[in-house]
Amino acid sequence: MNHNRQSNDGKHDDDSALSDFLASLMDYTPTIPDELVEHYLAKSGFQCPDVRLIRLVAVATQKFVAEVANDALQHCKARQAAVVKDKREKQQKDKRLILTMDDLSKSLLEYGVNVKQQEYFADSPLTGIDPATRDEVRIMLLLC
């Protein structure tokens, strides 16, 4: 009995916390615009006339993106710190932090998103061979 009463009070607190939070969302405008979120929610079939829920989704997405970007930033800084040990000049040059596919794929991997890229692209089978052997190979291919 006591336990039930306590849990009921707890639920009321949680309810009020949630409703307060939703109310506070109207003051905080998320970076992701409402129209964009509405568009994609409509695309997925989710109908809702309540603006607060759209703000909630927008804030959740913002949090997700911020976390991914943060992790990528950590990777980028770690890489620069590793390089600095070799040359001091690079430290002054590479103060700019740039979001690369490498860092992004590493941080997304922790979130369960697998983004893999080709390491290099070759136009033809002869790419990357030195010119002398390339001519030989080309002649061989022509003769065949």
Next chain:
Amino acid sequence: MNNGCLENRKKEHDNSQKRPKSYKFGSKSDDFALAIAKVAVAQLCESVGFQGFHLSALETLSDISVRYIYSIGKTANLSANLAGRVEGNVFDIIHGLEDLGSNLGFSGASDVDRCVVSSGVVKDITHFVGVSDFIPFAYDVPGFPVVKESTKTGSFWEKGEDPPGEHIPSWLPAFPDPETYATRLSVENETMGVSNGKKTESELERVERNMDRSLLNLQLRFAHNENKGGSSHGSGYVATESNPYFAAPLHVGEKEVSSVVLPTKLSNEVALRNPVHVDVGNHVSVLETFAPAIEAMKSGLCDSDNVKKKLLYDQRPTVRFKIGIGKKSLGTMSDLNSQNEEDLLKIASWFGNDNEKDDKKRRVEKILKESVESSKE
């Protein structure tokens, strides 16, 4: 990408050129939303501390964030439907968020008896809102997608007419005025009565009339659409209000369709180049709009490069029926060829009367001289 002080760099081996795009998030209709997402994501990354991006990385991250929104919506819709509701709820959204956050984990995920209201996901978000800075979106976003106004079908009900006969429902489009098809019937009766031996000719005429009619309709439809949309693409192209059904039926070699008002520059060029029809002022008949096609054929025979070049760069006919016109005018082409020199000389004399634009006159005379010389060769 314009986003304040951020710069975008593109490495050579980034596969940003050709990607097999899935229809949901890569189709052309989604470009606008994706662009907005790119700007928002770029702003967020800037706030985190990045000073630049690779374009491919930015595109990937914005695509993923868009899919995140989409999957939240999908899960929320699913849970709402399971509960027998059509509209979503805050609890549905929290369910969706928990689903997405389940592989990374949130506080209280392992509790069996937990209530959605006290979910760890919401607490995380609350904390995030309290901590993060307020970054407004850089641009003003209009509501999209824009809903098109449905075009009126011209039904009986809309026109306020009573449909002739009870078997015709009022939502069907109204009949055209009876005068329009009455005259046509009489003409056809005449041809039927006269031509028993001339069957082939009447058939030809009928075929040509059908072609003319379809041409007419198409051009009218273009003019109608341009009138409705008010597009700047066709600015200056205005169809005069004449009922085509009242016009006399067309004969071989003649084409009179509702005139089109061209902008003065274009109309002058067209008037200059057409050897058969000359209209004073801005009105141009259909034959003039097909003038480039006719000219192209002529120039193909005459070998004048200047005319070709001018045609390619300056002229924009409203309706392209090059094949049809080609077939038709082949009969008349041979006639034109013999009169070519005379016509071109005629044009030169005509422009002696034109007082307005001297530069264009001089240019035209140059072109004509060149084409005359080349035809002589």
